[in-house]
Amino acid sequence: MNAASWGWLVLLFPLFGSLLIGSTYRVLPARTAGLVGIGAIAAAFFCGVAALISLQGEPAESRHVADSLWQYASVGGFEIDLGIYVDPLSVFMVLVVTGVSTMIHVYSYSYMKSDEGYHRFFSYLNFFVFSMLLLVLAGNYVLLIVGWAFVGFASYALISFWYRRETATKAGMKAFVINVVGDIGLVLAAILIFRELGVVDYEAVFEKAPEVFTTTNEWTAVAICLLLLVGAFAKSAQMPFHTWLADAMEGPTPVSALIHAATMVTAGVYLIGRSYPLFELAPAASDVAAIGGLVTLLVAGTIAIAVTDLKRIIAYSTMSQIGYMFVGVGIGAYSAGFFHLMTHAFFKALLFMAAGSVIAAMANMQNTDRMKGFYKAMPFTAAMLIIGALALSAFPFTSGWFSKDEILDFAAFRGGWYEVFVIGGYIGAFMTAIYSFRIIFRILPGPPCEEAQHLIDTGHVVHGEPVNPHTGEHEDTEVGYPGSEHHIAEQARGMKIGMSVLGFLALFGGLVQVPGVTEVITHFLEPTFEDSPLAAMHPSTSEAWKGLAKGGIISVAGIAFTWLLYIRRPDLPGMFRRRFKPVYTLCVNLWYGDQVIDFLIVRPFKALGRFADRAVEPFVVGGLTNGTIAVVRSAGDAVRDMQTGMLRGYAVLMLSGIVGIALYFLIRSI
Amino acid sequence: MAIEWYLVLSALLFSVGFTGVLIRRNPVVVLLCLELMLSAGALALISFSRLHGDGDGQVFVLMVLVVAACEVVVGLGLVVAMFRRRIALDVDEMKELRG
Amino acid sequence: MVEVAFFFGAIGALGGAIAVVTLRNPFYAVLALVVHLVFLAGIFLLLLAQFIAAAQIVVYAGAVMVIYVFVAAYVGGIEEPMFDSAPQLRIFGPILAAALFIEISIAVLGSSLIGLGSEGVEKVESGFGTPEAVGKLMLEDFLIAFEAASLLLLVAAVAAIVLAGRKKQSEEAG
Numbered sequence: 001m002n003a004a005s006w007g008w009l010v011l012l013f014p015l016f017g018s019l020l021i022g023s024t025y026r027v028l029p030a031r032t033a034g035l036v037g038i039g040a041i042a043a044a045f046f047c048g049v050a051a052l053i054s055l056q057g058e059p060a061e062s063r064h065v066a067d068s069l070w071q072y073a074s075v076g077g078f079e080i081d082l083g084i085y086v087d088p089l090s091v092f093m094v095l096v097v098t099g100v101s102t103m104i105h106v107y108s109y110s111y112m113k114s115d116e117g118y119h120r121f122f123s124y125l126n127f128f129v130f131s132m133l134l135l136v137l138a139g140n141y142v143l144l145i146v147g148w149a150f151v152g153f154a155s156y157a158l159i160s161f162w163y164r165r166e167t168a169t170k171a172g173m174k175a176f177v178i179n180v181v182g183d184i185g186l187v188l189a190a191i192l193i194f195r196e197l198g199v200v201d202y203e204a205v206f207e208k209a210p211e212v213f214t215t216t217n218e219w220t221a222v223a224i225c226l227l228l229l230v231g232a233f234a235k236s237a238q239m240p241f242h243t244w245l246a247d248a249m250e251g252p253t254p255v256s257a258l259i260h261a262a263t264m265v266t267a268g269v270y271l272i273g274r275s276y277p278l279f280e281l282a283p284a285a286s287d288v289a290a291i292g293g294l295v296t297l298l299v300a301g302t303i304a305i306a307v308t309d310l311k312r313i314i315a316y317s318t319m320s321q322i323g324y325m326f327v328g329v330g331i332g333a334y335s336a337g338f339f340h341l342m343t344h345a346f347f348k349a350l351l352f353m354a355a356g357s358v359i360a361a362m363a364n365m366q367n368t369d370r371m372k373g374f375y376k377a378m379p380f381t382a383a384m385l386i387i388g389a390l391a392l393s394a395f396p397f398t399s400g401w402f403s404k405d406e407i408l409d410f411a412a413f414r415g416g417w418y419e420v421f422v423i424g425g426y427i428g429a430f431m432t433a434i435y436s437f438r439i440i441f442r443i444l445p446g447p448p449c450e451e452a453q454h455l456i457d458t459g460h461v462v463h464g465e466p467v468n469p470h471t472g473e474h475e476d477t478e479v480g481y482p483g484s485e486h487h488i489a490e491q492a493r494g495m496k497i498g499m500s501v502l503g504f505l506a507l508f509g510g511l512v513q514v515p516g517v518t519e520v521i522t523h524f525l526e527p528t529f530e531d532s533p534l535a536a537m538h539p540s541t542s543e544a545w546k547g548l549a550k551g552g553i554i555s556v557a558g559i560a561f562t563w564l565l566y567i568r569r570p571d572l573p574g575m576f577r578r579r580f581k582p583v584y585t586l587c588v589n590l591w592y593g594d595q596v597i598d599f600l601i602v603r604p605f606k607a608l609g610r611f612a613d614r615a616v617e618p619f620v621v622g623g624l625t626n627g628t629i630a631v632v633r634s635a636g637d638a639v640r641d642m643q644t645g646m647l648r649g650y651a652v653l654m655l656s657g658i659v660g661i662a663l664y665f666l667i668r669s670i
Numbered sequence: 671m672a673i674e675w676y677l678v679l680s681a682l683l684f685s686v687g688f689t690g691v692l693i694r695r696n697p698v699v700v701l702l703c704l705e706l707m708l709s710a711g712a713l714a715l716i717s718f719s720r721l722h723g724d725g726d727g728q729v730f731v732l733m734v735l736v737v738a739a740c741e742v743v744v745g746l747g748l749v750v751a752m753f754r755r756r757i758a759l760d761v762d763e764m765k766e767l768r769g
Numbered sequence: 770m771v772e773v774a775f776f777f778g779a780i781g782a783l784g785g786a787i788a789v790v791t792l793r794n795p796f797y798a799v800l801a802l803v804v805h806l807v808f809l810a811g812i813f814l815l816l817l818a819q820f821i822a823a824a825q826i827v828v829y830a831g832a833v834m835v836i837y838v839f840v841a842a843y844v845g846g847i848e849e850p851m852f853d854s855a856p857q858l859r860i861f862g863p864i865l866a867a868a869l870f871i872e873i874s875i876a877v878l879g880s881s882l883i884g885l886g887s888e889g890v891e892k893v894e895s896g897f898g899t900p901e902a903v904g905k906l907m908l909e910d911f912l913i914a915f916e917a918a919s920l921l922l923l924v925a926a927v928a929a930i931v932l933a934g935r936k937k938q939s940e941e942a943g
Binding site for chain 3: 677682693712719735739740742747749
Binding site: 656659 | 858861862865866868869872873875876
């Protein structure tokens, strides 16, 4: 079996799992549905490993296979195949996606146990994994768009999973609409690619692109890449398309972990990495990508320091870290960027899972202001939280340390104006340490809060009234709302297993890419990026270690500063808040992103709609239809008036006709 | 004598006849005006026959005479039938064929 | 000489025609038509159509008009008001007819008709317009038309009898 066949199997298992669970939801018991879901993704993971093995068996130059199932369309020179492209990059993404997904499925097996929509959850989750795999395995831009759209739909379905909650459905729609804006960019880019190059297959496009775009920064190439960026930014919640990610936290925690931390939001990074030949022909666009990533990195970091909702802090942290990945692929550090993607998947999913456990202990309340003293009440969760935060802050020797600093090393290596990324990156790293350990130092130490105390005393999770965590509205526990029971990691084996594996990977996963020692990722991804001059650039090992040392110092300094703020001198945060009130207000209001979009886009469109309703509809559309009716009716009336029955009237009509025809012939003969 | 004179005369007689059809209400007079139109046509035919020097037009006129006679018979028969049934002799009253 | 005759005949025919249209009493209208037909026969003679002129007077003015006279006498000449039900026709009708006349005149005088463009014959053969010539044509070239005309006459005669007969029966029944 060659790699392509394994690729098809990778796609088949999740799809089959989704369909099976979805169609048999009435008969299948909940546990079986969960096991089917887990099994499907695990099977996909093993097929991915098999594809990896078969790929590595080939010599480096030929480690790419394109296979097509059938020709989807062949219209006017436009040929689209239902084809996949298996090469190191796609296998890498497949492994990351399926690996992390398996762990999250195991976690959800326990977490969602009391939810009435259990089957629906697993069906959607499997469908999402299928879509994401389709996206990364697609062999041409059209199939990529298909996967892209499916992923957007799956995200919508899962964000609004508790569909009877109005906040959730609104958040789902918001996410979908912003995603669609990105889709438009992507489709336009595909159209332009076809117009300029005449093909949409990856292999053909990347071959022809240097022939067609002979100079760098030709405006069509830049346009294509900028449109691709629109799609990437929208999907990965970078500014200015970021407003949907925070609201997407309305979805269940496993959804946040999988989609909005590890996989879907990284699709933008994958897109840029995959289209690197196009981006290297239009360096202006790559720079735009990197700058966009940098801006998002910094702004999201500031917001994460200010907000208090646990899941939202982690969401903004995700936005910030993806900014790092965009910087990475924007400046040409492809393997570094994807390495960070992998480690981020590990520790971010872990953080979300731990957060889910804490929120369950708080009876679905998410505000960190009230959470205290969980170190004693939930030791396992606390440990996982700490591991995740350490990796996130790039504490020395965690996976995050190796990956984040590799990107900054490359930026420093490129020199020139790319130094700005180094500076911004280190500032961002400092902020990362602050906001990650802010969570830790607020939730874990100290005297236990009410819910934690209840847990310590009785060993049961406190049972609260089911309410909407944001609006406080009363809910019930039937289908469409969260289940009645809340599961914490200490008591649910599925959650424990999922979190443990990811915790291990978050701690030790970085060891695969130690500069100068292992560098597995770089070597693995080399065949994909072999034509890139940027990827060939490599900072020397000693430089790399120097950069790593710098990063480690900043990380430790940040952690120490946060410890100072929250443990030693707890009055300081309040003082900072008062001293820098305007800055604080700006951050806590999310830099007014929603309001800006409302002003710039929503209001004009609404005005346009009103105009269409008031002016266009009655006059143009109404005019056309009513006008046609009036014309036809008056013609009918005129004809009816002729039917009088009067002989002389008919004679007159005949005569008029004769006169008319004679006139016509007279004039014609003249 | 140029042929156009006769043809213009024929056109004039035809128009006068048509005017009569439009203006008069007594069915007998309407039929009379129809005769006028027919005879105008006959005049045109005779003129052309003279122009071309063969007698085809004259034979045609004979046919026209025959047709006129038959039409008069049937038309006047209808008028008499109307009179006998006490229907007003007015073409405007006969409106049954409307719609 | 020919012109004088033509104008004499033309004025007479035209006068008769206008009289038919304008005279209120239908009986007078019938008589006007007879006058018109006689003058028209004169014009036919100018065009060397002797047989047709004679046939016109004998058949048309003689037989057909006599039928008209009978019916007009029988039915009665009610003097009718002219334009009650359709006052627009008073203006519209003559205008349209005038338009038609003008158009045909333009067509004729403008020589846009192909038939007029061809040169006619100045001299016709002797025997043109005589009964022999017409008869010969009818029985040789237009035999079918001849037979059809006789069929038509038969049909008209039957129709007359039917129209007359039905009335008699209904009168007896009623």
